[in-house]
Amino acid sequence: METIFVDIHTHAPKSGNHLLQIINLDLGQDCPEHGYFSYSIHPWALDSIGFQIETAMRRLEERLQSTNVIALGEAGLDKMHKTTFERQIALFEHQIALSEALHKPMILHDVRSHNEIIAMRKKHKAKQAWILHGFNGTEQDMKQLVGQGIFLSVGESLLHPEKRIYAAFPAVDLDFLFLETDMAEVGIETIYEAAVQRLGMDFSLLKEQIQSNFRHIFQ
Numbered sequence: 001m002e003t004i005f006v007d008i009h010t011h012a013p014k015s016g017n018h019l020l021q022i023i024n025l026d027l028g029q030d031c032p033e034h035g036y037f038s039y040s041i042h043p044w045a046l047d048s049i050g051f052q053i054e055t056a057m058r059r060l061e062e063r064l065q066s067t068n069v070i071a072l073g074e075a076g077l078d079k080m081h082k083t084t085f086e087r088q089i090a091l092f093e094h095q096i097a098l099s100e101a102l103h104k105p106m107i108l109h110d111v112r113s114h115n116e117i118i119a120m121r122k123k124h125k126a127k128q129a130w131i132l133h134g135f136n137g138t139e140q141d142m143k144q145l146v147g148q149g150i151f152l153s154v155g156e157s158l159l160h161p162e163k164r165i166y167a168a169f170p171a172v173d174l175d176f177l178f179l180e181t182d183m184a185e186v187g188i189e190t191i192y193e194a195a196v197q198r199l200g201m202d203f204s205l206l207k208e209q210i211q212s213n214f215r216h217i218f219q
Helices: 043-049 053-063 085-102 114-124 139-146 164-171 188-199 203-218
Strands: 005-010 019-024 036-039 069-078 106-111 130-132 150-154 177-179
Touching: 005 177, 005 188, 005 203, 019 069, 043 053, 043 069, 043 085, 053 085, 069 085, 069 114, 069 130, 085 106, 085 114, 106 114, 114 130, 114 139, 114 150, 139 150, 139 164, 164 188, 177 188, 177 203, 188 203
Parallel strands: 005 019, 019 036, 036 069, 069 106, 106 130, 130 150, 150 177
Antiparallel strands: none
């Protein structure tokens, strides 16, 4: 089978042959008939949702019933956002429970919250795969997260040598790696090219590895 480019998380879908992408949708958007998609309640959305969290959770559960909605995301924690961290944790725990109940892997938003995310995974004994998107941490961060079975998705930061992940990337565990475009204008092929250069490996082997990781999670 010919290998494909996997873009595990994008808000700016691209067209092209041999491209598999998980497109992140807002709860107000209907799910298209074709493609792969994710829905969640982002921690930044808490302020706009206000006291309508129960209504939003019901809508989220409805959205996740579609067969081509293959992940819950992006959900998570953000210590840099003005929303109180306690409210973020409560929302995150609700979505963990929903992920487990519906057998949907999670795509995670994480800003300075590695320890809390790991603690939540342990607390809930989560069995669904978690993919931490936009990862830009150190080699120590990578080992800590992968040690708890959390996958790492790296994006446009690989194009910028000043980013922490640029230096740490050669030490990444390939069995726990994904690549993404998120909101970047560049295509996923550009991210793959940067990854290959940092890893010093064959382009086709990286494509095969990430495609294998995708199959492992999403069957």
